Amino acid sequence: xxxxxxxxxxxxxxxxxxxxxxxxxxxxxxxxxxxxxxxxxxxxxxxxxxxxxxxxxxxxxxxxxxxxxxxxxxxxxxxxxxxxxxxxxxxxxxxxxxxxxxxxxxxxxxxxxxxxxxxxxxxxxxxxxxxxxxxxxxxxxxxxxxxxxxxxxxxxxxxxxxxxxxxxxxxxxxxxxxxxxxxxxxxxxxxxxxxxxxxxxxxxxxxxxxxxxxxxxxxxxxxxxxxxxxxxxxxxxxxxxxxxxxxxxxxxxxxxxxxxxxxxxxxxxxxxxxxx
Numbered sequence: 001x002x003x004x005x006x007x008x009x010x011x012x013x014x015x016x017x018x019x020x021x022x023x024x025x026x027x028x029x030x031x032x033x034x035x036x037x038x039x040x041x042x043x044x045x046x047x048x049x050x051x052x053x054x055x056x057x058x059x060x061x062x063x064x065x066x067x068x069x070x071x072x073x074x075x076x077x078x079x080x081x082x083x084x085x086x087x088x089x090x091x092x093x094x095x096x097x098x099x100x101x102x103x104x105x106x107x108x109x110x111x112x113x114x115x116x117x118x119x120x121x122x123x124x125x126x127x128x129x130x131x132x133x134x135x136x137x138x139x140x141x142x143x144x145x146x147x148x149x150x151x152x153x154x155x156x157x158x159x160x161x162x163x164x165x166x167x168x169x170x171x172x173x174x175x176x177x178x179x180x181x182x183x184x185x186x187x188x189x190x191x192x193x194x195x196x197x198x199x200x201x202x203x204x205x206x207x208x209x210x211x212x213x214x215x216x217x218x219x220x221x222x223x224x225x226x227x228x229x230x231x232x233x234x235x236x237x238x239x240x241x242x243x244x245x246x247x248x249x250x251x252x253x254x255x256x257x258x259x260x261x262x263x264x265x266x267x268x269x270x271x272x273x274x275x276x
Contacts, residue, residue, distance in 0.1 A: 080159030098255020
């Protein structure tokens with residue numbers, strides 16, 4: 001009997017690991033982006049004052065329960081590179097909407113600023129300093145103009161965006177000070193070398209020192225073990241929550257589905273919000 005139970009459990013476990021997200025029905029649809037004025041339940045395109053007239057912009061989503069004068073947590077999100085599962089655009093991001101379900105949280109999708117061509121970069125960072133500066137000033141404006149709680153700002157990202165949580169979000173002390181928590185899905189700064197400056201482990205470890213004890217939720221399709229091993233050596237005292245995903249799809253659209261892992265992430269997010 002025991003052997004039969006073990007065998008059935010093994011089959012059940014591996015059937016879960018074989019989930020194809022394309023076969024799992026969504027229960028959320030990420031809002032499309034318009035050029036309208038910000039309003040509850042709407043996702044709109046906005047231009048930083050230094051980039052008016054260019055193709056550099058971010059998107060802003062005010063939750064359905066947004067009321068002027070009240071304060072809200074903020075999720076700042078960065079997109080993955082342009083790839084078959086990702087358009088590489090601010091419009092193509094999903095994490096913030098899936099985490100909040102469209103309620104109770106202001107969601108901002110930031111650009112990687114291609115300063116030379118005056119547009120959002122679909123692959124890698126554009127100009128790093130310009131990207132960092134854009135983020136700093138935009139977070140301040142969102143908090144001042146729309147009631148973002150500056151003590152409850154999270155940075156999130158998928159793939160390139162997951163790397164950006166540290167590569168951009170911990171670039172210097174000023175931008176590092178903005179974040180209450182970090183949500184990194186699929187890839188992590190320093191785990192492997194990429195074709196850009198300072199992607200090596202030594203440089204990533206220097207950035208990681210700016211994290212301190214602040215929490216990070218780190219997830220990965222199939223297995224999270226490589227990132228776990230890296231962080232065990234790079235920052236053994238870090239406040240990390242690791243989550244392996246029961247699918248192989250490289251995508252952030254899993255948060256648009258009623259999966260147990262989405263509930264785990266949502267519970268983690270609101271737990272961090274409530275902590276003193």
